[in-house]
Amino acid sequence: xxxxxxxxxxxxxxxxxxxxxxxxxxxxxxxxxxxxxxxxxxxxxxxxxxxxxxxxxxxxxxxxxxxxxxxxxxxxxxxxxxxxxxxxxxxxxxxxxxxxxxxxxxxxxxxxxxxxxxxxxxxxxxxxxxxxxxxxxxxxxxxxxxxxxxxxxxxxxxxxxxxxxxxxxxxxxxxxxxxxxxxxxxxxxxxxxxxxxxxxxxxxxxxxxxxxxxxxxxxxxxxxxxxxxxxxxxxxxxxxxxxxxxxxxxxxxxxxxxxxxxxxxxxxxxxxxxxxxxxxxxxxxxxxxxxxxxxxxxxxxxxxxxxxxxxxxxxxxxxxxxxxxxxxxxxxxxxxxxxxxxxxxxxxxxxxxxxxxxxxxxxxxxxxxxxxxxxxxxxxxxxxxxxxxxxxxxxxxxxxxxxxxxxxxxxxxxxxxxxxxxxxxxxxxxxxxxxxxxxxxxxxxxxxxxxxxxxxxxxxxxxxxxxxxxxxxxxxxxxxxxxxxxxxxxxxxxxxxxxxxxxxxxxxxxxxxxxxxxxxxxxxxxxxxxxxxxxxxxxxxxxxxxxxxxxxxxxxxxxxxxxxxxxxxxxxxxxxxxxxxxxxxxxxxxxxxxxxxxxxxxxxxxxxxxxxxxxxxxxxxxx
Numbered sequence: 001x002x003x004x005x006x007x008x009x010x011x012x013x014x015x016x017x018x019x020x021x022x023x024x025x026x027x028x029x030x031x032x033x034x035x036x037x038x039x040x041x042x043x044x045x046x047x048x049x050x051x052x053x054x055x056x057x058x059x060x061x062x063x064x065x066x067x068x069x070x071x072x073x074x075x076x077x078x079x080x081x082x083x084x085x086x087x088x089x090x091x092x093x094x095x096x097x098x099x100x101x102x103x104x105x106x107x108x109x110x111x112x113x114x115x116x117x118x119x120x121x122x123x124x125x126x127x128x129x130x131x132x133x134x135x136x137x138x139x140x141x142x143x144x145x146x147x148x149x150x151x152x153x154x155x156x157x158x159x160x161x162x163x164x165x166x167x168x169x170x171x172x173x174x175x176x177x178x179x180x181x182x183x184x185x186x187x188x189x190x191x192x193x194x195x196x197x198x199x200x201x202x203x204x205x206x207x208x209x210x211x212x213x214x215x216x217x218x219x220x221x222x223x224x225x226x227x228x229x230x231x232x233x234x235x236x237x238x239x240x241x242x243x244x245x246x247x248x249x250x251x252x253x254x255x256x257x258x259x260x261x262x263x264x265x266x267x268x269x270x271x272x273x274x275x276x277x278x279x280x281x282x283x284x285x286x287x288x289x290x291x292x293x294x295x296x297x298x299x300x301x302x303x304x305x306x307x308x309x310x311x312x313x314x315x316x317x318x319x320x321x322x323x324x325x326x327x328x329x330x331x332x333x334x335x336x337x338x339x340x341x342x343x344x345x346x347x348x349x350x351x352x353x354x355x356x357x358x359x360x361x362x363x364x365x366x367x368x369x370x371x372x373x374x375x376x377x378x379x380x381x382x383x384x385x386x387x388x389x390x391x392x393x394x395x396x397x398x399x400x401x402x403x404x405x406x407x408x409x410x411x412x413x414x415x416x417x418x419x420x421x422x423x424x425x426x427x428x429x430x431x432x433x434x435x436x437x438x439x440x441x442x443x444x445x446x447x448x449x450x451x452x453x454x455x456x457x458x459x460x461x462x463x464x465x466x467x468x469x470x471x472x473x474x475x476x477x478x479x480x481x482x483x484x485x486x487x488x489x490x491x492x493x494x495x496x497x498x499x500x501x502x503x504x505x506x507x508x509x510x511x512x513x514x515x516x517x518x519x520x521x522x523x524x525x526x527x528x529x530x531x532x533x534x535x536x537x538x539x540x541x542x543x544x545x546x547x548x549x550x551x552x553x554x555x556x557x558x559x560x561x562x563x564x565x566x567x568x569x570x571x572x573x574x575x576x577x578x579x580x581x582x583x584x585x586x587x588x589x590x591x592x593x594x595x596x597x598x599x600x601x602x603x604x605x606x607x608x609x610x611x612x613x614x615x616x617x618x619x620x621x622x623x
Contacts, residue, residue, distance in 0.1 A: 382415020
């Protein structure tokens with residue numbers, strides 16, 4: 001991979017076509033066909049108190065027609081309607097599945113709302129989604145089911161995570177994990193459950209349940225845990241409806257009269273290694289942070305790019321109870337133990353199903369169930385864009401992250417060009433090595449092309465809060481089309497490691513690089529190099545280098561910077577003296593800011609916040 005900060009160049013000109021009307025891709029509708037078991041938990045939250053004013057859970061069968069329509073039959077429980085399950089059905093629901101697995105599905109509870117998510121390669125097409133743009137904080141999980149599944153279809157051990165808003169009450173939230181070991185005849189035996197309960201002081205506890213059984217016939221099943229005489233002190237209690245995926249790898253269920261979600265994954269067949277957690281995973285979650293004694297509920301969908309070495313980069317389309325949804329990217333580390341688990345003191349992460357699925361459970365006061373399904377593997381004839389590999393060129397934020405006008409983007413695939421070619425001067429033009437990249441029908445400025453990677457600048461006329469469809473044309477041969485979301489800004493910080501994590505590309509005022517031997521000092525002005533800050537004023541044409549001042553081209557959006565230490569403490573910087581295009585470059589932005597005082601020494605995160613996104617991946621050396 002290339003360090004774009006020092007290799008930005010130019011190309012030769014080609015004419016651009018008119019902007020086409022962007023639409024969400026539905027070419028993958030056929031990937032959803034037949035019967036799926038669905039479990040969805042929704043909450044409506046009072047933003048002033050954090051209390052749940054309405055909780056809803058839906059359980060049942062969603063049948064997709066492979067053409068963008070679905071029907072649902074099952075049960076619904078609503079805390080505002082007595083809290084008992086009743087029959088529930090939906091006719092003529094709609095969905096759209098993109099070629100890369102991105103999904104939009106009409107909310108089965110509210111037809112005016114949309115759940116956004118992704119289709120993973122487990123089951124072989126499991127769904128995880130959340131209605132981040134609407135009125136609800138929720139998570140939706142669905143798995144393809146076999147109507148012939150029986151007790152014998154469930155064998156071996158399943159690593160299972162759960163979250164439960166008991167009685168629809170945020171203050172009675174609980175989460176945890178356990179292993180279900182099936183004998184194929186209806187018995188799970190003794191089950192050891194680890195977790196915490198907000199109404200019991202959020203202390204980590206272990207509870208042993210004996211004689212756990214299951215019954216599965218014609219695809220539909222029930223897991224029966226011993227019913228607690230004191231349910232407010234029980235992590236898990238009573239009966240749960242459940243199904244098993246067609247490949248036998250995923251268990252999904254919940255109490256038809258409750259507001260819980262349980263997801264189990266077939267345990268790994270042998271010892272785990274970090275290389276097993278590798279590739280793109282679609283994810284979704286419902287969470288409640290009770291730290292400080294209150295409730296702070298959020299939900300998200302997104303994706304994680306796991307690098308196979310313990311490191312990963314995650315994007316969340318995140319919404320909480322008092323803010324609009326925004327894009328959040330962060331780095332993380334998951335050093336798997338031999339049993340496929342990793343505990344960092346905040347979360348317990350469990351990998352299962354041959355590395356195709358994972359769950360993450362919050363520890364103590366942070367209650368969460370995050371579900372990960374690995375994206376499907378895609379192939380095609382050259383030129384071919386890998387549908388899940390269109391990334392912010394600085395941060396490598398994965399496929400669900402929005403792209404912004406003027407952003408440097410990297411596309412990966414096969415047969416994208418005949419040979420590597422790097423632009424040699426500005427302006428960046430739109431044909432390089434007989435290659436073009438169309439973004440909504442507009443030819444994008446190109447910096448670098450090769451058979452497996454292209455670096456480009458998204459045209460400024462690309463509409464924000466919509467979609468961008470990318471297509472490579474190599475020697476007049478068009479590739480497949482890949483559609484992603486767009487936003488007004490999508491910040492990514494360049495790193496010296498060229499993969500979005502590690503030391504940031506940040507310099508002292510004299511232009512020398514901030515390093516371990518030459519760290520930043522509180523009170524000094526430094527220059528941070530980023531991309532994805534959106535439109536600028538005065539505007540600069542696509543591919544044209546920003547002029548030397550005067551005038552400087554400032555970002556239209558307000559930009560903020562903070563530094564975060566390894567304990568999670570935030571040190572906001574003052575309003576940057578300058579945020580805009582770097583003179584002499586196209587697609588490269590810089591932020592000149594004063595380093596806040598009081599930051600501990602060492603390698604700390606340097607975070608960038610815009611109206612539409614927040615990135616916390618790259619780091620800065622502090623004295």
